[in-house]
Each structure stands twice: as C-alpha cells, then as structure tokens.
Amino acid sequence: MATGNKTTERRHKLRIELINAGEAILSEQGLSALTARAAASAVGCSVGAIYNVFEDIDGLIIAVNSRTLAKLDQKISRFVPGDASGLEPEDCLSGLAVAYCQFAIEHTNAWSALFEHGERISRSIPDWHMDEHVHLIGHIVKSLRQLQPGISDEDGRQLAGLLFSAVHGVVSLGLQGFFFAVPQRELETQVSLLVRATLAGLKKSA
Template sequence: MTKALERREKLRADLIQAAERMIASRGLAGLKTRDLAREIGCANGAVYNLVADVDELVLRVGSRTLRRLDETLSAAETAEHSPQQMLVRIAIAYCDFAAENLELWRAMFEHRMEADKALPDWSVDDQLQLFRHIYKPLAALFPERGTEELGITARSLFSAVHGMVALGLEQRLVAVPLPALRKEIAGLVRAMIDGLIRASELAASPD
C-alpha cells in the first residue's frame, strides 16, 4: 500500500470513529459533516472522498455498533445454560447493550435510506449475522423445524424483544426502569418459548 493510500485509509478510519463519537453524544440528527471535517482536519468536501455519502458513513458506524453487539451477545452464551435460558440471557444482554449505547443503537433503526436506494450487501450481512444467536438455541429446542420456519421464529422473537426495549428505553411517559424492563423481557421470552413448545407438542399429538 502506498503512503497516499495509507493516509487515506487512516483519515477514513478517523472519520468513521469521529462520526461514531458524534452520534453517541448528539444522536443521529446531530451528525454534521462540517463538524466531522473540522475534527479530523480535512476540508468539508474531502469527506466525500472518504465515503460515498452520509448513508455509507452512518452504515459504517452501524457496522461497528453491530460488531460490538455481536461480542456482547456472544459473551452471554454459555454452554451450561439450556436453550431457553440462553434465549433469555441473549435478550437481556441486548437490552443492556441498547441502554448502554442508546444513541448508537437508536441510529441503526432511525436511519432511513432513500426509497430507491438498496442497502449494500456488506451491511445486510452484518445485520443478518446477529440472528445466529437466536437461531442456534431455537434449532436445539425445535429440531423438527426447517431452516425457513426457524428463521421466521427467530425474527419474530427478535421483533418482540426489540419492541419492548425500544418502548421501555423511551425517555417519555412509557419509559420503564431498567431492572423492571429486564424482568419483563425475561418473562416475555419465557412465555413465548413455552407457548411455542406447547404448540409443537399439540401439533405432534395424534389427538
């Protein structure tokens, strides 16, 4: 790699890290390319020599957030727990990560691409990779289910937990104290899994 390319890559990394800090402190609406350019020491227009547009910049920050979330969920997975306990631990770990990284976590869901602009493959892959944390214990609980059915169940379970986290962490009247939110999320996951197990038993019953 030439010196010029090395400098560009370093400046690009600095830009993404500065954007991450800015979103963490100001929220997604507070992300300003002029302020970023000033912080990393380049002209405002030079930002777009480092990333294609603001969409790419936000998605790059999102990928960094997803990697840290992936590490958090991996740390919650331990062999001594049952699949149902594992799902509860993963859900609570997700809640805690969101609470500790609130603006970065929100930015991943608040960011909107233009209607005719597709997410790049690398961003889609980063997002889908996280579903393995849910998919694996579900596959252990329901070995008779196919890949597609397990995938739908995994997305449904995530949607339920995510909705509770999103509403519970709202800094408005619907906000729920974090200890209570953890307890409610654990109860929701257990109830959903118990219901799915019961439904599978009924479906398998000859009566």
C-alpha cells in the same frame, strides 16, 4: 508506486479518523448530529475530503453502525449456544434478550441509529452490512435449533424475527417512555419473561 501507497495510507488513516469522530458524535449527540460538516470539523479536514473515502455521508454512517453491530455482537455472544457452556436453549434466548436490552440502555444513541438510519437512507444498504444484521439474528436461530432440532430453515428465520421484533418493541417503548416509565431492571425482567412465555407456548403447541 511509493506515492500510490502513501495516498492509500492517507485515505485509510482519514477513513479511520472519520469513523472514530462519527462514532463519538453519534454516541454523544445522536444520528441527526452526524453530518458531513460535523465529521469534517472533528478531524480537521474539508467536507470534500470525506468523499474521497466514502461515497456519501450515508457511507460514513454505515461504517459507524457496523462498529455498533460488532459491539452488540460481542455483548450478546456469550449467550450463543456453543459459547455459552452449560446454558439451556431457553437460558440462551433469555440471555440474548437481556443482553440486547442492556446494550440499548448503555448505548442508546448508537443503538437507535441502527434503525433510524435504515428509515432515512436514500440508497440501498450494502449487502455486507445487511449480512451483519443477519448474522446477529442467526444467534437466535441457533438457539431455536437446539430447542427444536426439527425446525425448518424458514420457520427458524420467521420465529427468530418474531422474537427479535417483540423484544425490540418492548425495549423501544421502555426507552422512549411511552405509556409508562420502566426502570432498567424491570425492563430486563420484562424481555426475559416475554421470551420464556413465548417459548413455553411453543412447547405446548409442539
């Protein structure tokens, strides 16, 4: 029993070390640099040892991305209704968009990996990780419900997805420098204006 516990502890320790190393590699060099060999070298273990704690390199990347989502959640949570005392729903949604923009600028490589990895992964993403994404979209839905209490679950999800896609698109183009370079403050203003204009249109059509 004692030997089994020690083995479990060693695996847990290695898992945390690999996630820490993977997080550093991804943040500094980008997703393409996060390979099994690079992670193993960073912690001083063999490449094969990685597969004692992760199914494959995608498992390590998912674990790193999970940390990124937790950090993003922490960044935007102050604009979630109930946590953002005194803010109107429009201010909550605008605040969510601006905080998302700021996070993408502050952690560009980690933020990009959330979407790049989904495009290249060769197996299905675990349900628990998908739930983490859904949880973040739920912040938008929560604000929309305060704005339009009668909105259906399906319409709420659809509208939340639309708002996220629009804001994400503006942020992505701004960071990639397509068409024109946008200073950070201007990019934040753009996503706020986009959200507020969308909500104003919804009010008129209601």
